[in-house]
Amino acid sequence: MSDIFDIAIIGAGPGGMSAALEAAQQGASVAVLDRKATPGGQIYRDVTQSPLLDPSVLGREYTEGAELVRAFLEADIDRHQNADVWHIGENGEVLYSQDNQTRRLVARELIISPGAMERPFPIEGWHLPGVMTAGSAQVMLKSDGMVKDGAIFAGTGPLLYLIVAQYLRLGVTVNAVVDTTPAGGVGRAMQHLGGALRKPAYLIKGLKLLNEIRRAGVPVFRHASNLSILGESKAVGLQFQQDGRTHSINAGHIFLHQGVIPNLNMTRALGMEHHWAEQQLCWTPVLDDWGQSSIPHIAVVGDAAGIQGAEAARHAGRLAALKAMNKLGKLNDADLQQESSANLKAIKSFKAFRSFLDAYYPPTPEHRIPVATNTLVCRCEEQTMGQLRAGFEQGAKDPNALKALTRCGMGPCQGRQCGHTVSELLADWQNKPVSDIGYYRLRSPQRLLSVEELSQFQNIKPVQKPAEVSA
Amino acid sequence: MFRSLRKPETQSVSININGQTVQVAEGSSLWAAMALHGETQTRLASVSGQQRSAYCAMGVCFECLVEINGVPNQQACMTTVEEGMHVSSQHLTEQSIAALHQKESADHE
Amino acid sequence: MNFDAIIIGGGIHGSATAYYLAKAGLKTLVLEKDYVGRHASGVNAGGVRLLGRDFAEVPLSKEAMSRWQTLDDELDGDTGFRRRSLINIAIDDADMSKIQTRINSLAGLGYNHEVQIDQQELRERLPHVAHNCVGGVVSEQDGYAIPYKATTAFRRAAERLGATFHEGETLANLRQIGDTWQVRTDKATYDAGTVINCSGAWADKTAMMMGDNTPLSHSAPMLMITARMPHFAGPVVGAISRQLSFKQFENGTVLIGGGAKGFADRDSNHTTLDYKKLALAAETTKTFFPIMKTAVINRMWAGLEAYMPDNLPVIGAGVNARNAYHAFGFSAHGFQLGPVVGDVLTQLITTGKTNFDLNPFRIDRFERKVL
Numbered sequence A: 001m002s003d004i005f006d007i008a009i010i011g012a013g014p015g016g017m018s019a020a021l022e023a024a025q026q027g028a029s030v031a032v033l034d035r036k037a038t039p040g041g042q043i044y045r046d047v048t049q050s051p052l053l054d055p056s057v058l059g060r061e062y063t064e065g066a067e068l069v070r071a072f073l074e075a076d077i078d079r080h081q082n083a084d085v086w087h088i089g090e091n092g093e094v095l096y097s098q099d100n101q102t103r104r105l106v107a108r109e110l111i112i113s114p115g116a117m118e119r120p121f122p123i124e125g126w127h128l129p130g131v132m133t134a135g136s137a138q139v140m141l142k143s144d145g146m147v148k149d150g151a152i153f154a155g156t157g158p159l160l161y162l163i164v165a166q167y168l169r170l171g172v173t174v175n176a177v178v179d180t181t182p183a184g185g186v187g188r189a190m191q192h193l194g195g196a197l198r199k200p201a202y203l204i205k206g207l208k209l210l211n212e213i214r215r216a217g218v219p220v221f222r223h224a225s226n227l228s229i230l231g232e233s234k235a236v237g238l239q240f241q242q243d244g245r246t247h248s249i250n251a252g253h254i255f256l257h258q259g260v261i262p263n264l265n266m267t268r269a270l271g272m273e274h275h276w277a278e279q280q281l282c283w284t285p286v287l288d289d290w291g292q293s294s295i296p297h298i299a300v301v302g303d304a305a306g307i308q309g310a311e312a313a314r315h316a317g318r319l320a321a322l323k324a325m326n327k328l329g330k331l332n333d334a335d336l337q338q339e340s341s342a343n344l345k346a347i348k349s350f351k352a353f354r355s356f357l358d359a360y361y362p363p364t365p366e367h368r369i370p371v372a373t374n375t376l377v378c379r380c381e382e383q384t385m386g387q388l389r390a391g392f393e394q395g396a397k398d399p400n401a402l403k404a405l406t407r408c409g410m411g412p413c414q415g416r417q418c419g420h421t422v423s424e425l426l427a428d429w430q431n432k433p434v435s436d437i438g439y440y441r442l443r444s445p446q447r448l449l450s451v452e453e454l455s456q457f458q459n460i461k462p463v464q465k466p467a468e469v470s471a
Numbered sequence B: 001m002f003r004s005l006r007k008p009e010t011q012s013v014s015i016n017i018n019g020q021t022v023q024v025a026e027g028s029s030l031w032a033a034m035a036l037h038g039e040t041q042t043r044l045a046s047v048s049g050q051q052r053s054a055y056c057a058m059g060v061c062f063e064c065l066v067e068i069n070g071v072p073n074q075q076a077c078m079t080t081v082e083e084g085m086h087v088s089s090q091h092l093t094e095q096s097i098a099a100l101h102q103k104e105s106a107d108h109e
Numbered sequence C: 001m002n003f004d005a006i007i008i009g010g011g012i013h014g015s016a017t018a019y020y021l022a023k024a025g026l027k028t029l030v031l032e033k034d035y036v037g038r039h040a041s042g043v044n045a046g047g048v049r050l051l052g053r054d055f056a057e058v059p060l061s062k063e064a065m066s067r068w069q070t071l072d073d074e075l076d077g078d079t080g081f082r083r084r085s086l087i088n089i090a091i092d093d094a095d096m097s098k099i100q101t102r103i104n105s106l107a108g109l110g111y112n113h114e115v116q117i118d119q120q121e122l123r124e125r126l127p128h129v130a131h132n133c134v135g136g137v138v139s140e141q142d143g144y145a146i147p148y149k150a151t152t153a154f155r156r157a158a159e160r161l162g163a164t165f166h167e168g169e170t171l172a173n174l175r176q177i178g179d180t181w182q183v184r185t186d187k188a189t190y191d192a193g194t195v196i197n198c199s200g201a202w203a204d205k206t207a208m209m210m211g212d213n214t215p216l217s218h219s220a221p222m223l224m225i226t227a228r229m230p231h232f233a234g235p236v237v238g239a240i241s242r243q244l245s246f247k248q249f250e251n252g253t254v255l256i257g258g259g260a261k262g263f264a265d266r267d268s269n270h271t272t273l274d275y276k277k278l279a280l281a282a283e284t285t286k287t288f289f290p291i292m293k294t295a296v297i298n299r300m301w302a303g304l305e306a307y308m309p310d311n312l313p314v315i316g317a318g319v320n321a322r323n324a325y326h327a328f329g330f331s332a333h334g335f336q337l338g339p340v341v342g343d344v345l346t347q348l349i350t351t352g353k354t355n356f357d358l359n360p361f362r363i364d365r366f367e368r369k370v371l
């Protein structure tokens, strides 16, 4: 078997799977690498083999993903699950770990779709045991059927309501929902309403979920601000303000969420150009309409390309695959234009809708840019806002300088949990736009890599015939 | 406590968590296996020594680092349980590292 | 604006030179095109090493070493320096006799800082060393510091004495008109009595503007660091005949070097790693220290470093213009010399002489050589 492919795709979420399907259909040799045991990505995680007796409680959007996953499993694609990519070379070389071994393949065109992660929520006490992200609640539910009773869900965004509703449908108790969405959402989002009205169903969905939660009798605190976690060695409650009053609720478990941001480490380690997206308040790779990045043979699709959601990810995946076929000389320019037009149009309308959502559910400044000096910014190396401020005053004005001085961002998460906060803090302190500040310089490996595995490099293994994953 | 809504027919494997042998669902993540047995402490924070637990459950926070079969710094949430696996919470802190260092220097005098 | 001295380059040597010049009362400006400590001086392995130095460098390196021991007090800062000793491991008799020969030569020059140790002592000092290692050589005063912190400590001390640092400002052109250097950058123009080239991997370009040619090359030595692991090595570790080099910091992380080089593009500040060579360094470390099997690598990186054909730096006055000085080309071991080079330049600038023999470091030493 050859270790050279026309197209290699990283990530088997909606973006990666639809890219793979299109490319395979067009006759390309396609390899897909995904670090999880089964395809599906975040949204369709384990959809074809749910641990739950009745996965339909997770909602139609979830169960409908099974169709895409099945099509993906049936297509002529080299599928590699449990394949954790830790390096992509500018030359198209992909190195990944599988069964504790480093393997390698080479592709003429690469499409990467590593998805999103939840935005860090740097408030006092967010590092304490008992505090997790709302996304984690969903991951644990989808993959392991594991739930936690009596937790508080706090923050903003449709995903927060979704998981609460899923919990309630399963009879899991929820202590309270503390909603940080600021008042006046519609007014704020007005300028984007045109976009939202093109997709009225979506607009109603969030409100529907909220109603479902209210009807179940869960206390909902709206327009909450200044969240902090109570507790010394573990979380014992949540404190916040509402209407000028301070509230605190006791709970041993708190799930936080304030939207998602692109999973940056792969695109950053590749040295791609990025820009600060003012609307989404996150770093995003610079891409053209087909997902083409600043590196000639690499495209980025899905939420890693800027948060657009699962449906948009499918369109983007298809577009990148078409463009790759065009670059490989297997699809002429005219056909590319014609094949692409519906997807390009669809993406445009998703973008407009997303702008509305972004404006409606903004992550508020006090939960992104810590004000209390003892709030941890870097969880791994335990650097507080105050310590970073001191480093800044010693002359470290760039994220990399601050990292070298304080160790902030040097730990195992490689800046995933502090990078955005540091960019925003440094911008704030210097009264500069975040785009002038930049981000950490990242390199492969994109995750911890054992010395044992790295040292096998001398006799690195080529890609292996994929094991069958059944639907 | 976390609880499981997993379908009853799931097969199980046995693993050892912090010295205790337990039965866990085949194919489950190590973090879920730990949490369902009340073992929610993953690591001690390396500077302050404070207890930590999983935060993201999807591989991006590295709070769930544990020692698996003698090798530290492994992500519990990204590991699938395997029969016979030995797992323990990670106690690597700067204090414990410094203590080892001092002991060695003292032995040397 | 007028300055007594303008330094081109804000690495450890530019920052330290600013410190000593300011201390001597000169009005000093440092121009740094990126930020202070952005390059080799901020990202190196932090090795503070006297062991195994070229004989020509020993006097400077010895002086630097004694300064490191009290540098935090001198600078009223935190360089992260720890005295740990450095051991180069011998794997066979050939290695042991190399050590003996070198120690004899050093003794002939009046130096006794390198001491041979036998297998038993090696194992006492490094209990986790592989069993086939037969001995080694140790230098007791050696250790490590934290590169970016050390560079920052010099910079802050210099600023307290009145030196000015301009970050994000690139030297574009130098012209000597009479006794005045006209220093033009991408932002402004300054006058200075003296100019000093501390431009690291770009120093040949700065030298050219001063009228001096120099056969500098540049490359990208690579490093990798592990996540914290239990303490197993106090001394800094190297080897006589293998590319082994690592140190375990007191926080438990292990920094692995070994001299392997990646690819450098200095015009874009960009380096590319060569994973095969890093893998070899991982393999070597594991062979010498089996406990490293349980280590996990957290980060890998490279820095841009200036090399000279003889691996010795250029330190001293320029030859084609007056009041022009150089300190560059440290060939991957210049961090340790941080506390001495700037002082020597300051002596030259303010008194015209120094106690050190700078002949081996003259910029025109390659003039007649076919390289």
Ligand SMILES: Cc1cc2nc3c(=O)[nH]c(=O)nc-3n(C[C@H](O)[C@H](O)[C@H](O)COP(=O)(O)OP(=O)(O)OC[C@H]3O[C@@H](n4cnc5c(N)ncnc54)[C@H](O)[C@@H]3O)c2cc1C
Binding pocket: A010, A011, A012, A013, A014, A015, A016, A033, A034, A035, A036, A040, A041, A042, A043, A044, A083, A084, A085, A086, A113, A114, A115, A116, A117, A118, A135, A136, A138, A139, A159, A162, A260, A266, A301, A302, A303, A304, A309, A310, A311, A313, A446, B058
């Ligand atoms: C925790 C979480 C839960 C979410 N739940 C929902 C939801 O219920 N509904 C909804 O509409 N949206 C949800 N989202 C938003 C979600 O990002 C998108 O809807 C959608 O999944 C994006 O598709 P994608 O293809 O871009 O990425 P993803 O679906 O995230 O797929 C990316 C895939 O890449 C893999 N991958 C990443 N890095 C590597 C690597 N280095 N090597 C190999 N493989 C790698 C991942 O394992 C993953 O399978 C969630 C997001 C998060 C973070």
Ligand SMILES: Cc1cc2nc3c(=O)[nH]c(=O)nc-3n(C[C@H](O)[C@H](O)[C@H](O)COP(=O)(O)OP(=O)(O)OC[C@H]3O[C@@H](n4cnc5c(N)ncnc54)[C@H](O)[C@@H]3O)c2cc1C
Binding pocket: C008, C009, C010, C011, C012, C013, C014, C031, C032, C033, C034, C035, C036, C037, C038, C039, C040, C041, C042, C043, C044, C045, C046, C047, C048, C049, C169, C170, C171, C172, C198, C199, C200, C201, C202, C203, C206, C220, C221, C222, C223, C302, C303, C304, C305, C327, C328, C329, C330, C331, C332, C333, C334, C335, C336, C337
């Ligand atoms: C990976 C690595 C590991 C190393 N390990 C060790 C070690 O363990 N021990 C040791 O002793 N040494 C080590 N070294 C070597 C040591 O780091 C260097 O020799 C030393 O830092 C050089 O300092 P410098 O000030 O001369 O140069 P640099 O730190 O490179 O500083 C020069 C500065 O000049 C600036 N500059 C250049 N041109 C211009 C211009 N036209 N205008 C304005 N600014 C300009 C640059 O931006 C740069 O910041 C290592 C080097 C590397 C890269």
Ligand code: FES
Binding pocket: B053, B054, B055, B056, B057, B058, B059, B060, B061, B062, B063, B064, B065, B075, B076, B077, B078
């Ligand atoms: S819990 Fe975040 S990485 Fe495992």
